[in-house]
Amino acid sequence: VRPIGRRFRGVSDVRDLLILGAGPAGLAAATVARALGLDALVLEGGARPGGQLLVTPTPIPDCPGLPASTGPALAEQLAAHLAQGGGAVRTGHHVERVDVREGVVTAGGEHHRARFLLLATGARPRRLGVPGERAELGRGPSPAARRYGDRYRDRAVLIVGGGDVALEEAVLFARAGARVILAHRGDGFRARRDFRSALEAEPRVDVRLRTKLCAIEGEPEVTRALLVGPEGPFHAEVGAVFVCAGLAPNSELVAGQVETDAQGFVVTGVAQRTSAGRLYAAGDVCSGSTWMAAAAIGQAATAVKEVERRIHLGDDP
Numbered sequence: 069v070r071p072i073g074r075r076f077r078g079v080s081d082v083r084d085l086l087i088l089g090a091g092p093a094g095l096a097a098a099t100v101a102r103a104l105g106l107d108a109l110v111l112e113g114g115a116r117p118g119g120q121l122l123v124t125p126t127p128i129p130d131c132p133g134l135p136a137s138t139g140p141a142l143a144e145q146l147a148a149h150l151a152q153g154g155g156a157v158r159t160g161h162h163v164e165r166v167d168v169r170e171g172v173v174t175a176g177g178e179h180h181r182a183r184f185l186l187l188a189t190g191a192r193p194r195r196l197g198v199p200g201e202r203a204e205l206g207r208g209p210s211p212a213a214r215r216y217g218d219r220y221r222d223r224a225v226l227i228v229g230g231g232d233v234a235l236e237e238a239v240l241f242a243r244a245g246a247r248v249i250l251a252h253r254g255d256g257f258r259a260r261r262d263f264r265s266a267l268e269a270e271p272r273v274d275v276r277l278r279t280k281l282c283a284i285e286g287e288p289e290v291t292r293a294l295l296v297g298p299e300g301p302f303h304a305e306v307g308a309v310f311v312c313a314g315l316a317p318n319s320e321l322v323a324g325q326v327e328t329d330a331q332g333f334v335v336t337g338v339a340q341r342t343s344a345g346r347l348y349a350a351g352d353v354c355s356g357s358t359w360m361a362a363a364a365i366g367q368a369a370t371a372v373k374e375v376e377r378r379i380h381l382g383d384d385p
């Protein structure tokens with residue numbers, strides 16, 4: 069291990085592995101690292117481990133071996149498995165800076181150093197960047213229907229998007245008694261089959277294809293949205309707009325230090341290696357991610373196994 073650079077005086081231990089983020093990928097990585105006898109530390113910015121699972125109140129039916137009634141229940145199972153092996157997550161440790169070359173991570177002004185880093189910071193709802201869009205209930209990102217469906221009973225809401233989240237939101241809001249407009253810029257929906265069937269069976273959703281959101285209007289409350297469809301621009305009188313436009317990666321920490329795709333997702337190769345020798349990435353932050361907990365868990369396990377192999381061989385970057 070190279071001596072610690074002048075900028076990072078005060079870093080004491082050099083660990084085997086620093087894991088950034090404690091969603092399914094980070095939790096799985098920490099569990100595997102303990103099982104393999106690595107000295108690993110998990111830094112999580114949030115108050116609880118679980119990542120996006122914490123905002124998924126619906127069942128997770130597609131995580132083999134881990135049947136869970138809800139996302140938070142699956143998060144608990146993953147955290148309990150880590151704890152069983154004696155592992156823990158440092159929550160409330162938002163990572164502010166990463167020096168990939170030096171292997172130094174800064175969180176809360178404290179520096180940590182490791183031979184290898186695993187980026188497992190996941191993703192967040194993508195914004196469209198239209199006027200009036202903000203990170204507030206009723207004018208921004210989903211999911212919301214499970215938690216706030218009642219608030220919009222007998223009111224009109226606009227859902228924007230064509231994937232799983234958009235269709236699920238549209239159906240749930242309709243079932244909660246809202247008048248739903250579902251606008252999607254494409255010709256058809258890419259959501260999974262059960263969500264498409266649920267939408268087809270739901271007569272209270274007004275589906276508008278080839279239709280784009282241009283602006284959200286009204287202050288302080290949303291009053292209408294400006295859209296453009298096949299027949300040109302039009303206004304929809306709605307009390308809320310929920311944008312379900314996919315995900316943006318939480319990869320700013322390594323921007324400019326590692327190869328990313330055009331949207332900023334981190335490019336990974338064999339065994340989740342990135343273009344920087346010391347850095348691995350797993351889960352939703354990776355380019356080509358399938359956005360599944362099972363994939364995040366598998367990628368994390370693969371990356372950690374590879375780290376262990378390299379440490380064993382003395383193949384430090």
Ligand SMILES: Cc1cc2nc3c(=O)[nH]c(=O)nc-3n(C[C@H](O)[C@H](O)[C@H](O)COP(=O)(O)OP(=O)(O)OC[C@H]3O[C@@H](n4cnc5c(N)ncnc54)[C@H](O)[C@@H]3O)c2cc1C
Pocket residue numbers: 088089090091092093094111112113114117118119120121123124127128129130131161162163164188189190191192211233318321350351352353358359360361362364
């Ligand atoms: C509504 C919804 C429904 C879903 N349904 C399913 C489903 O049915 N089946 C399925 O398999 N998947 C589902 N998913 C997707 C699944 O939750 C994700 O694929 C999975 O959580 C990705 O795991 P991850 O560990 O890569 O990232 P995340 O879960 O995004 O976790 C990343 C973690 O990193 C932390 N972090 C970020 N930046 C920092 C920083 N700077 N410092 C410290 N910590 C940081 C975050 O706080 C977070 O805890 C769903 C997601 C949503 C939102």
